[in-house]
Every structure is written in C-alpha cells, then in structure tokens.
Amino acid sequence: MLQGHAFTYGKNVDTDVIIPGRYCNLTDPAELGKHALEDLDKNFATTVKPGDFIVAQTNFGCGSSREHAPIAIKGAGVSAVIAKSFARIFYRNSLNIGLPVFECPEAVDGISAGDEVRVDPATGTIENVSKGTHYTAHALPPFMRALVDAGGLRPYVEQRLRERAAARR
Amino acid sequence: MGMTITEKILAKHAGVERVTPGEIINANVDLVLANELSAAVAIKEFHRVEGAGRVFDPEKIALVADHFVPAKDPRSAEIAASMVRWAHEQNVTHIFDVGKGGIEHVVLPEEGLIAPGELIVGGDSHTCTYGALGAFATGMGSTDISAAFCLGEVWLKVPQSVKVVYHGALEPFVYAKDLMLHTIRMLGGIDGATYQAIEFTGETIDAMSITGRLTMANMAVEAGAKNGIIAPDEKTFAYVRERTTRAFEPVFSDPDAHYERVIEIDASALVPTVAMPHSPENTVPVTQCVGVKVDQVFIGSCTNGRIEDLREVAHILKGKRVAESVRVIVNPGSQRVYIQAAEEGILGALAAAGCAVNTPGCGACFGGHMGTLGAGEVCISTTNRNFVGRMGSPEASIYLASPATCAASALFGSITDPRSLTLEPATR
Ligand code: SF4
Numbered sequence: 001m002l003q004g005h006a007f008t009y010g011k012n013v014d015t016d017v018i019i020p021g022r023y024c025n026l027t028d029p030a031e032l033g034k035h036a037l038e039d040l041d042k043n044f045a046t047t048v049k050p051g052d053f054i055v056a057q058t059n060f061g062c063g064s065s066r067e068h069a070p071i072a073i074k075g076a077g078v079s080a081v082i083a084k085s086f087a088r089i090f091y092r093n094s095l096n097i098g099l100p101v102f103e104c105p106e107a108v109d110g111i112s113a114g115d116e117v118r119v120d121p122a123t124g125t126i127e128n129v130s131k132g133t134h135y136t137a138h139a140l141p142p143f144m145r146a147l148v149d150a151g152g153l154r155p156y157v158e159q160r161l162r163e164r165a166a167a168r169r
Numbered sequence: 170m171g172m173t174i175t176e177k178i179l180a181k182h183a184g185v186e187r188v189t190p191g192e193i194i195n196a197n198v199d200l201v202l203a204n205e206l207s208a209a210v211a212i213k214e215f216h217r218v219e220g221a222g223r224v225f226d227p228e229k230i231a232l233v234a235d236h237f238v239p240a241k242d243p244r245s246a247e248i249a250a251s252m253v254r255w256a257h258e259q260n261v262t263h264i265f266d267v268g269k270g271g272i273e274h275v276v277l278p279e280e281g282l283i284a285p286g287e288l289i290v291g292g293d294s295h296t297c298t299y300g301a302l303g304a305f306a307t308g309m310g311s312t313d314i315s316a317a318f319c320l321g322e323v324w325l326k327v328p329q330s331v332k333v334v335y336h337g338a339l340e341p342f343v344y345a346k347d348l349m350l351h352t353i354r355m356l357g358g359i360d361g362a363t364y365q366a367i368e369f370t371g372e373t374i375d376a377m378s379i380t381g382r383l384t385m386a387n388m389a390v391e392a393g394a395k396n397g398i399i400a401p402d403e404k405t406f407a408y409v410r411e412r413t414t415r416a417f418e419p420v421f422s423d424p425d426a427h428y429e430r431v432i433e434i435d436a437s438a439l440v441p442t443v444a445m446p447h448s449p450e451n452t453v454p455v456t457q458c459v460g461v462k463v464d465q466v467f468i469g470s471c472t473n474g475r476i477e478d479l480r481e482v483a484h485i486l487k488g489k490r491v492a493e494s495v496r497v498i499v500n501p502g503s504q505r506v507y508i509q510a511a512e513e514g515i516l517g518a519l520a521a522a523g524c525a526v527n528t529p530g531c532g533a534c535f536g537g538h539m540g541t542l543g544a545g546e547v548c549i550s551t552t553n554r555n556f557v558g559r560m561g562s563p564e565a566s567i568y569l570a571s572p573a574t575c576a577a578s579a580l581f582g583s584i585t586d587p588r589s590l591t592l593e594p595a596t597r
Contacts, residue, residue, distance in 0.1 A: 012359060012360070012448065014554075014556045014557075016535075016536075016554065016556040016557065016558050016559045017556065017557050017558055017563070020536060020558045020563075021236075021535035021536045021537050021559070022536055022537065022541075022561075024206045024236070024535075024537075025206065025209070025237055025242070025244045025245045025248055026244070027209050027210055027213060027248075039557055039558035039563035040557070040563075058360060059359065059360040059363065059393065062359055062360065062393060063294065063554060063556060064293075064294045064535075064554075065207065065291075065292060065293055065294040065296075065308040065309060065310050066206065066207070066310070067207070067210050067292075067310035067311040067312060068206075068210070070310075071210070085360070085363070087360070087363065087393060088363060088364050088393065088395055089294060089308055089309060089310060092309065092310065092313065093309075093310035093311075093312065093313075096310060096312035096313060097310075097312055141193065141326075143193045143324065152312070153312050153313065153316055154214070154217060154218055154312070154316075156316075157218055157221075157315075157316045157319050157320060158218060158219050158220055160319075160320055160322075161218070161219075161220040161221065161319060161320070162220065165220065
C-alpha cells in the first residue's frame, strides 16, 4: 500500500521541468531527486516526503525520452504519479524502472494539494483519505501488468536471454 | 483491409502477416541508438542484466556523443569517455565521438545507417527523425535501450495512424519548419497525436527535399506521436544509395489502409510561422511577433542544423552584420555539415557577420552549454522545443522558427518576417 500527500500540477508537465537538461549528466537517483521539478516548483524537492504523490492533469512527462525524469521523481521519494494521461515515453520508462503510474481522471479531479492519499498498486484503487473518496485507475494492459509484476523490464529481458540460451543448447 | 506503412514495417519485424493498432508485438530492430546521456543510464542497466555479457550485434548499434560535448565539466567528460570505452569493449562499429560525428539525428541518416523499411529505436525522443526516409523509428528510455542492446528486439504497441495530406507549393520564405509548426497545432497540440503514427503525404511532401522531410519527421514527437513517417520515393532512394550499399526493402501504405483521422492542409496558404513561449503548440504567423526584441538567436539542432539550413542563414547574413544587441550562435549539425559549410565559405561568412560558430553538437538546444540563456532573456531558435527552462533559465523565453526567420531576426535584433527582407530566398 502506498501512502502520502499530494503535490498537484497542471497539464503538459514536460521532462524539461521534471529534470532540466543541465542535470542530465547525473545518473544517481538521489542526486537527480534533489533537482526534481525544480523549474516548476522550487519547493518540491525540499518538502516532498517519502511516499508522497504527484497528481497532475493531462500529458504528464511530455518531451524528451530522458529516463532521468522518472528516476528523479522516484529518487525524490515519490511513491507514484497519478495523472489524467501520460506522454508515451515517460509512461513506458516509469513502468520499466518501477515507478508506479496511474491514469485516473476522476481521482485527479477529486484530489487537492496536500490531501492524504492511499493507493493499492495491485488493484489500482486510489483513496483520498482527507476527503473520504475512492477511485479506480485504468487497468494496465496484460502485457505491461506482467512486466510490472515481474519487477520491471530487466527480469523480462533475463527470461528472454535464458530462453535463447536454452534454445541454443 | 490494408495496412499502413507503419503497420507493415512493424509486422515484418515481428515476423507476422499483419498487425492491428493496439496490439503488443515483439519486433526485431535494425539499429539501436544512444547518445552519451541515455547511454550512461543504459550501460549501467546493461551491466545489471544477468546473462547479458555481449550486445546482440555490435554492427547494429550506434553511439553518438553529442549532448555535452566537447565536455562541459568533468562529469560530462567521464560519461562520454565511458560510453566510448564500452563501445570498444563491445566492438561496436558505429561510434561517433567529438570531432567525428555531430548530432545523432543529423549523423545517422548522413552515414547511411538508415534505410527505407527499417526499424530503429533510439534513446532519444527525436529518433523519430528517421521516418523521413520511410523507416519506422521511435524514441525510448534507457532501460528499453538496454533491453534492445541485449536482445535486438523491443516490445511495441502498434500505433494507430493519422494521415496528413498537404496540398500546394510553399510560398517563398516558407519552409518545412513552418509547415510542421503549423501541423502540430492542426493535430491538436503537443498531445494531439499521442501514441500515434503520423504519416506525412501529398504533393507538398513529394516536392520537399530530404532535409525538409527530416525536419518534419523530427518534430512528430512534439505532437506526442510515437513516430512520423514519409513513404520513400526516388529522392529517398537516391539519398540512401549514395550512402550505403546495404539492401533494403521499401514499404508503402495500402490504398485501403485504415487511419484514425485524415487531415488536409493547404500548404500554399501558409506564412512563416513561429511557436511562442512556452510550447511548440503556441504557433502563430510571424507577423504577430514582429518586433519582439531578442537577446539571442540560435541556429542548429537536429531539426534545422543541416547544410541547406546553414545556406539559408548565410544567404541572409552574408556581407551584413547581425544587430549589436544580439548574440547569434550557430552549431552546424554534424562534422560533414561543418566541412561542407567551411568549403562553401559559409562558416567564414557567418563569423564575419558576427555569429559565434560552434563545433557540431546539441549545444544550447537543451540548455546544456555553449549558449545557455539567462533569466529574463529572449531567444529565437531553429530548435524543436521551447518549454520552460529548455535552454537554461526557467525565466527565459524561447520562440521557435525557421532558419530564415531566425537569420532575419538576427539582422534586426528583434523578430523579423523574412519576407520583409529585400532579397530572394536561397535556392533549395
Ligand atoms: S539537437 Fe536538441 S533536440 Fe536534437 S538531439 Fe540534440 S538536444 Fe535533442
């Protein structure tokens, strides 16, 4: 169960504000986390607590393919991002690195900044504890669900490599 | 029902008869690309994969140091050097270090590494540029790229296709860049084509140079698309055959292929177009911005850093002087572009006009170095993104435009309609 408070943002939060290009020569999640969202919300990185959520409108994570973006968010301690919709590459990157992302327009409309939120990643149930409301996020397509259950893309790749090695034997 | 060019390329690489939008496939890749920033994360991940050891095929990987090169600080030096080291360890053949390459999306087509019908994935969102040559190409993050290094295959969701049909000829001083900025708006803005394939068609595209087509496909991601694609024709074949002897299989959309939507655009009615701060979708005719004072003009990037672009700029600036109040920074897109521009006297002409001419690379495009903007500054740029903080300070403003509009603006230190210049456009 994921639990924390909500930081709310608008639509089209792009990867340049999630982690500016000038920091993209960093690879350490904690270091990247210190600069997460710095050009959008100067106070974010200093006030976010482990478990907190980012709640945003449509097209979250648009722009570059930099995986530094979800890594920075995860490195800052964020437990999940809830948005009305996500940009394609950001969405894929998040699942690959194990940052849970939930598409749920109703929840976004029902959550205000600072609300306490609880999320069950297994069922996609989102609870606004402060307001006593419940929502259900769009289910992941089965293939992506399997990736997430396996712990990201790496275990899947290892499985494929084992299959190939076995086929060669 | 028939298939689109995108669907056909995906089906072929997945080893199946046909695919349908929404379906998830495993596709073999013809080339995997990374730059030093995405490679840094991808190589770290590659080392964590149990059983990886060697890359799937060292001849099907391209690594380009372009974002922070020549290194802007020790850390940048280290990540570029470690990419080069890893490339040698893995016997990767296509490795482009400083002085030998340039911007990845300018370099790969130039080097003959892209051909019609191929499938390319890259650790950079503008990988979609290669669709200009009739290939399927899409950007991904580093973990996906690491997986592709290991397996030579990627999982993909088959996108729906959107067809854009362009009619008519572009007016003088109106270019592919203007057309694409306008198209982003017509598609519904920066999430107008999210997850979709944009197919650019029609007589305007047929008449367009490969350079123009590369500019169009480059910005498909600015509409949120997975890929942009243009069916190959004689121009494409000539361009590719000049650069590689590799066999390739061109693919075309069936006449009865299904499109999620078809948009018609009258290109002959288009005027020079500018995207205002802070989004590529904020497009207006240049006339609405004329007179806006600029502190910097940036010419370059994977969108508009090719030789034709520099010729256009030199045509406008040659023998003149850029305004005293403005800094003009030029980054040729690649080493080949740089050499060609030097031979044609373009670099000298631009330097004489008061431009700072940099070595090839991304430079100021993403706020890395060599032209970072300060708070309150305004820049007009030939690049593809003008988000907050993109070129440096979050308090700077960026306008996106064609090389001609940027060059005209350089002369006056304020946004200028290139049609107001007393000269004919350069011949393309
Ligand atoms: S020129 Fe700009 S957009 Fe193109 S690859 Fe470099 S940083 Fe990215």
